[in-house]
Amino acid sequence: MTNHLPGPPGAGKLYVVATPIGNLGDLSPRAREVLSACALIAAEDTRHTGVLLKHFGIETPQVSLHDHNEASRAIEIIAYLSDGKSVALVSDAGTPAISDPGFELVRAVAAAGMEIIAIPGPCAAIAALSIGALPTDRFCFEGFLPARGAARRLRLKSLADEPRTLVIYESPHRVHETLEDCVAAFGQERPAAIVREATKLHETTYRGSLLELCDGSKSDADVARGEIVLLIGGAPQTAVSADDAESRAGLDKVLVALMAELPLKQAARLAAQITGARDNEAYKRALFLKQRSASL
Numbered sequence: 001m002t003n004h005l006p007g008p009p010g011a012g013k014l015y016v017v018a019t020p021i022g023n024l025g026d027l028s029p030r031a032r033e034v035l036s037a038c039a040l041i042a043a044e045d046t047r048h049t050g051v052l053l054k055h056f057g058i059e060t061p062q063v064s065l066h067d068h069n070e071a072s073r074a075i076e077i078i079a080y081l082s083d084g085k086s087v088a089l090v091s092d093a094g095t096p097a098i099s100d101p102g103f104e105l106v107r108a109v110a111a112a113g114m115e116i117i118a119i120p121g122p123c124a125a126i127a128a129l130s131i132g133a134l135p136t137d138r139f140c141f142e143g144f145l146p147a148r149g150a151a152r153r154l155r156l157k158s159l160a161d162e163p164r165t166l167v168i169y170e171s172p173h174r175v176h177e178t179l180e181d182c183v184a185a186f187g188q189e190r191p192a193a194i195v196r197e198a199t200k201l202h203e204t205t206y207r208g209s210l211l212e213l214c215d216g217s218k219s220d221a222d223v224a225r226g227e228i229v230l231l232i233g234g235a236p237q238t239a240v241s242a243d244d245a246e247s248r249a250g251l252d253k254v255l256v257a258l259m260a261e262l263p264l265k266q267a268a269r270l271a272a273q274i275t276g277a278r279d280n281e282a283y284k285r286a287l288f289l290k291q292r293s294a295s296l
């Protein structure tokens with residue numbers, strides 16, 4: 001375990017600052033204070049953040065930090081922190097590093113032994129969960145699904161047995177297509193919710209079964225307007241269903257063929273990819289099949 005707090009003597013701190021997801025009133029007083037006091041703001045899009053800073057009369061200089069320059073920017077920012085200057089990291093909206101740039105920088109600053117402080121606040125996933133009326137005791141954040149249909153369907157298939165509430169970021173123009181894929185992967189009955197434009201003027205939450213939301217997203221153009229978080233209730237935890245038995249039989253068949261040619265781990269990994277089963281499920285099943293054949 002490494003614990004570098006409070007960081008090298010004289011070093012600045014990296015503040016990871018959440019910003020509003022649509023309502024400027026959601027910028028916390030502490031976030032304002034930190035954005036004003038830091039020597040530099042690393043922003044996903046400096047023009048976008050410029051609007052926020054102007055609104056609050058904050059004059060701290062900015063540099064861009066986005067997916068395409070994060071690694072090189074991280075080196076510059078670490079040099080800056082070493083000089084005793086503190087830096088605030090922001091993204092266009094919500095919490096940095098959550099389906100947004102920031103992770104590479106945070107990892108690099110942590111590896112350099114410097115202090116990182118969270119200034120928490122808006123996050124679309126958490127806002128949606130808090131009002132979605134689906135179980136929140138355990139949830140599974142999937143971020144954005146693959147944009148391409150085949151890859152998206154494969155991902156959804158691999159989530160079919162996930163018992164936790166799924167949290168998905170989706171672009172509005174794909175929401176109907178994604179809901180159709182969800183119905184195919186999870187069935188029509190799963191409870192679900194779409195939280196649209198949270199914290200904004202047209203904030204709306206649609207709740208219903210996956211099929212109802214899928215039909216609604218076709219007939220009501222508003223569903224596909226603005227920013228969206230999709231929540232889907234987890235897989236019901238029941239005894240093995242006919243579908244499960246069928247997919248387990250399919251997994252077994254693929255495993256038996258692959259295990260005849262490959263080491264167990266590799267066979268399990270490939271079988272999971274081929275069938276859409278979870279890696280650990282395929283691995284457990286491979287172990288079971290191996291033990292069963294040994295005892296025959």
Ligand code: SAM
Pocket residue numbers: 021022091093094095096097098099100122123124125168169170171195196197198199200227228229
């Ligand atoms: N870092 C952000 C956060 O903390 O939520 C997420 C950034 S991600 C690039 C943008 C996605 O978040 C959108 O496509 C949408 O799925 C979701 N999102 C952001 N703002 C939202 C809002 N006001 N209402 C609903 N969903 C929102």
